[in-house]
Structure formats: structure tokens, C-alpha cells
Amino acid sequence: MSSPVTHGDLSVRTRAILDRLGVRVDLDVPQSKLPIVARSPITGGNLASLAAAGPADVEAAISVASAAFGEWSAVPAPVRGGLIRELGELLREHKEDLGALVSIEAGKIVSEGLGEVQEMIDICDFGVGLSRQLYGNTIATERPGHRMMEQWHPLGVVGVITAFNFPVAVWSWNTVLALVAGDTVIWKPSEKTPLTALGVQALFERAAQKAGIDPAVAQLVIGDRVAGEALVDDSRVALLSATGSTRMGRTVAPRVAERFGRVLLELGGNNAAIVTPSADLDLTTRGIVFSAAGTAGQRCTSLRRVIVHSSIAEELVDRISRAYQSLSIGSPMEPDTLVGPLIDAPAFAGFQKALDAAVGGGGSIKVGGERVDIFGEYAYYVQPTIVTMPAQTDIVRHETFAPILYVLTYDTLDEAIALHNDVPQGLSSSIFTTDLREAEKFLSAAGSDCGIANVNIGPSGAEIGGAFGGEKETGGGRESGSDAWKSYMRRSTNTVNYSNELPLAQGVKFT
Numbered sequence: 231m232s233s234p235v236t237h238g239d240l241s242v243r244t245r246a247i248l249d250r251l252g253v254r255v256d257l258d259v260p261q262s263k264l265p266i267v268a269r270s271p272i273t274g275g276n277l278a279s280l281a282a283a284g285p286a287d288v289e290a291a292i293s294v295a296s297a298a299f300g301e302w303s304a305v306p307a308p309v310r311g312g313l314i315r316e317l318g319e320l321l322r323e324h325k326e327d328l329g330a331l332v333s334i335e336a337g338k339i340v341s342e343g344l345g346e347v348q349e350m351i352d353i354c355d356f357g358v359g360l361s362r363q364l365y366g367n368t369i370a371t372e373r374p375g376h377r378m379m380e381q382w383h384p385l386g387v388v389g390v391i392t393a394f395n396f397p398v399a400v401w402s403w404n405t406v407l408a409l410v411a412g413d414t415v416i417w418k419p420s421e422k423t424p425l426t427a428l429g430v431q432a433l434f435e436r437a438a439q440k441a442g443i444d445p446a447v448a449q450l451v452i453g454d455r456v457a458g459e460a461l462v463d464d465s466r467v468a469l470l471s472a473t474g475s476t477r478m479g480r481t482v483a484p485r486v487a488e489r490f491g492r493v494l495l496e497l498g499g500n501n502a503a504i505v506t507p508s509a510d511l512d513l514t515t516r517g518i519v520f521s522a523a524g525t526a527g528q529r530c531t532s533l534r535r536v537i538v539h540s541s542i543a544e545e546l547v548d549r550i551s552r553a554y555q556s557l558s559i560g561s562p563m564e565p566d567t568l569v570g571p572l573i574d575a576p577a578f579a580g581f582q583k584a585l586d587a588a589v590g591g592g593g594s595i596k597v598g599g600e601r602v603d604i605f606g607e608y609a610y611y612v613q614p615t616i617v618t619m620p621a622q623t624d625i626v627r628h629e630t631f632a633p634i635l636y637v638l639t640y641d642t643l644d645e646a647i648a649l650h651n652d653v654p655q656g657l658s659s660s661i662f663t664t665d666l667r668e669a670e671k672f673l674s675a676a677g678s679d680c681g682i683a684n685v686n687i688g689p690s691g692a693e694i695g696g697a698f699g700g701e702k703e704t705g706g707g708r709e710s711g712s713d714a715w716k717s718y719m720r721r722s723t724n725t726v727n728y729s730n731e732l733p734l735a736q737g738v739k740f741t
Contacts, residue, residue, distance in 0.1 A: 357407065388471065496699055
């Protein structure tokens, strides 16, 4: 555990990165104007203070996006893909800088910061190809001399609200697909990570300039909950994509539904791994440690529950405990660090509260559970923690955004699957086994009830090729790959009569 970096170093480096990315906004708005304050969880110190957008600013952005939609939606999709190609090239060029900014502002270790930018590059590659593959169907019709088909058309203005833990990748999942679909976009990032948003927006505007496109097709509003609510409630926002807590989703969904808008929700996850007696425990241990301790447990796909067969529980807990004790905790800017900080004080309070509840419910802390003093009282580093539980209590069924891993035991696979599914969330899941029957049952309709189900890898680390999202209180949305693009478009079913007759469907006669 070390802390060679200083807050002064971070501040200077941050300003230099923003300058290279092309950010040209006031980073020192007076505190008297109640700005959005950007801070680094690495040291707990402030990096900048930014003008906060209010309802009038959001209204203006929506007006501009609505006006831009008419022209943008008429641009051929492959030409829209050209803008995404330019964005991908700029992301490649500035990967190191943007990855470092993610680490500074979100607290991710170096490889994860870079990995998040690589995810943006990957979705840009996907989007360029997608721009030539927005396929509809030709459908068999019962009427002679007729043809029936489906087309997909641009939807409108898309509002995107993102969370701190993936401050740039989730924007790219939504914005790349939306722009290729012919929509315009307004982004309201987390107020905890505004600087990464400014950096991305600057690169996007440069890409638009190179492609000869009006940058108004994708805009940024830096603000707090008030700005987010303005996006939620405006009927000109055809689709509201929101990533955050289940509590947030409960507020957003009915408000958008009331105005008959669409929502795409990516909410909480309480992800589990079932470990069977046949599992390769070396591989299993590695998979569990990254999924549970990586990003300091602050991924929506972080592993929070291990459901292990009673015959191997003691050995597995011992293996994971030894691995946890070897994890380097410290500044994520250092190349040997594996666990960085929690995002802020409320996150640390949630960590403490969850551990107290777990112990109060009969749990036993096997390793970890303590705060680590690295940069003083305003930086929140903790030891990744393993808690063995006698049963799946209320706290285990609750998502805590921190590196707490609950261990439960089972005797039959049916019991394990029942435990696995007995939580309100349904995002990601995994099983570690070398038994084909166990693996296939877990992937079947009688197995995991999550949107993502993996075999012999942990629940985190999704690739962009597959649709990302979950069921139950996770919200049911799908982003990124596969056919998630359909969420950003409207379907039109068309019937063409090329005959001289007018037969009606279902044999109806009206003469």
C-alpha cells in the first residue's frame, strides 16, 4: 500500500489532459454559484468546479436536439456511421489520456480506465458495421398480389443519464447506437464524474467537425438531479435511457410512462456465482477475486454472492481469503494497484452499514472489513471483505456498492439455483462447474433468471457484442450489442398491394 501521488499532481495532470482533449470551459466557477464540484476519490480533493445546468439549460438543449433531429434522421445510415468512425479514431488517438481521466475521477485502476475507453472504441467499430445492417423483415402475407414488410425508422431525441462507475462506456453504448439509428442525444452524466464527460464531448465535437456533421446531434448537460428530472419529464425526449440504482428507476419509469415515452433502464445488480463440487478451484478463485474485488466492488456486475457446495466451502473460502490478503490497495494511478478507492463518503457509510447488518444477521467476517488510511480522511479505501452467512438475509438480498462478498452453502443444485434467484435483482450470474449437465441446467429456463448467465467466468466483464442488461428490478433494458439497436428506433409494418384486387385479411367480405 503506497501513496506516492499527491493531489497537486492529480490536479495538474487533470488540467493538462482536459487541455489536450480540447475542453474549453471554465473549470473554476465560484462556489457562490453552487456549481458541480468535480473531485477525485483517490485523494478526496477537488479538481474543478463547473457551471451547473438548470431546467432552462436542459430545455434549450432539447430544443436544439429536436431541431437537429429532422435533418439528422434524413441522413443515410452509412453516412451516420462515418461520424462514428471518426469518433472511434479519436478515441484510439486519445485512449491514454481519457483512460487516465477515468482513473482520476472514478478511481479505477489503470488497466480498467484504459479498458473502459477500449470498450468505447469497440462499440464504435460495432456501430460502423451496424450502420449498414439496420435490417427489416419481409413477411409472408395471406393476400395474393401483396407484400408485407417491416422497416425501422429513427425514433427522436434520446436522453442518456449515466452513473459514476462507468462514466464514459455507458454513454458510448447508448450514443453510438442512437446516432447510427438516426436519433439525436442529450447526455446528463453523473455529477460525480463531470470531467470525463467534458473530455468525451470535446472529442465528439471534433469528430463531428471532421465528418462535416452538426455537433448538435449529441449534446452534454452538466447538472444534478434537477437537470435529470427535466430530461425525464419533457415529452420531446422519445427515449430516456437511465443507468443507476433501483430507487432511481422507480422514480424515472412511472414519470416517463405517464407521458407515454420509452425507458431503457439499467439498474441494480446482486450477482452470484454457484460453485459446484466439480469446479476447477484455481480458475474459480481467480474469477471470483476479480469479479468481487475489481473496481472496489463498484460495478453493477460485481460479484456479491458466492453459493458454494458445502463439501468444498471451507477450501474455497480459504483460497479466496489468501488471494484477498495479497491484493494491493492504493492509488489507482500506480501500476501495481489492484484495488482503488470507494467513490465517496456515502459509499463508505454503505459499506460499514452492510457489514454491521451482516454480522448482526449471524455472518462472520473472514477477511477484510477495515478502512485503509492512505490519503487521509476524505479518501475512502477499504479492504475487500469476505463474510460467511448462515442464510440469505435481507442484507444479502440488498445491493451494496462495495467490495463485500457473501458466502452461502448448498447441498443440491436445485437449492443453489433457488438461492441464486431469490433476490429482487436479475442482472448477471455465473456457475463454475466442469459438469455439462449442471452448466446447461443453469443456462436453461429452469436456471438463472438473469439477463446475463456465464459458465466458468465471473459475472463481470461483458463484451460489447452481446446485449447488456437484466431482468426484475434491474429494469429489463438492453444496451450495447446484438439487436439492442432496436430500442432506439421505431418499427413500421408495411403492406403493399401491387394487384388490381382488394382482398381483405382473414377472408372478410365487405361488398
